[in-house]
Amino acid sequence: MVTPNKILKSHKLRITDCRLDIIQEFLEKQVALAHSDLEDSLDKKFDRVTIYRTLNTFLENDIIHKVLDDSGATKYALCSHEDDHDHSHEHVHFKCDICGETTCLESISLPQIKLPKGFEKREMNLLVTGICDKCHQ
Ligand SMILES: [Zn+2]
Ligand SMILES: [Zn+2]
Ligand SMILES: [Zn+2]
Known part of the structure; x- marks a missing residue:
């Protein structure tokens, strides 16, 4: 099973309360x-800067990735x-559209696109909007 401890250890990162709590939030949600979601759900246990730094460390170590949605x-x-x-x-x-949550659909990879001459791809994002499986009744 994936635990916050294991994730930090596998990335050789020091274990701190803030790091553990933030990974736990991602695993649960x-x-x-x-x-701001993290700030709220961790109930002001850590200050803004600490959360911000932790997120940056996680980005650098490829524990989390940025998600672009329309929010x-x-x-x-x-x-x-x-x-x-x-x-x-x-x-x-x-x-x-109903619960407003954005989810990773890891199993669906992005289609290949061919860019015009002179354009070089760095990153690609594809956001699908609609009704998720939890709201779909
Ligand atoms: Zn990654
Ligand atoms: Zn939903
Ligand atoms: Zn993702």
């Missing part, structure tokens, strides 16, 4: 979270840590 706030989602294999961030993200 299973959706993309913004800085305007930068959101982050936990990378796949089920195994040690290389994982890709080039998967579809799905934003639900």
Whole structure:
């Protein structure tokens, strides 16, 4: 099973309360979270700067990745840590119109696109909006 401790250890990061709590939040919620979501759900246990730094450390170490949705706030989602294999961030993200949550659809990779001459790809994002499986009754 994936635990916050294991994730930190596998990335050789020091274990701190803030790091553990933030990973725990991502594991429990299973959706993309913004800085403000974390601040709220951790109930002001850590200050803004600490959360901000922790998120940056996680980004640098590829524990989380940025998720672009149409909410305007930068959101982050936990990378796949089920195994040690290389994982890709080039998967579809799905934003639900009803609950407003954005989820990683890791199993759906992005289509190949051919750019015009002179253009070079750095990053690609694909957001699908609609109704998620939890809201779909
Ligand atoms: Zn990653
Ligand atoms: Zn939903
Ligand atoms: Zn994702």
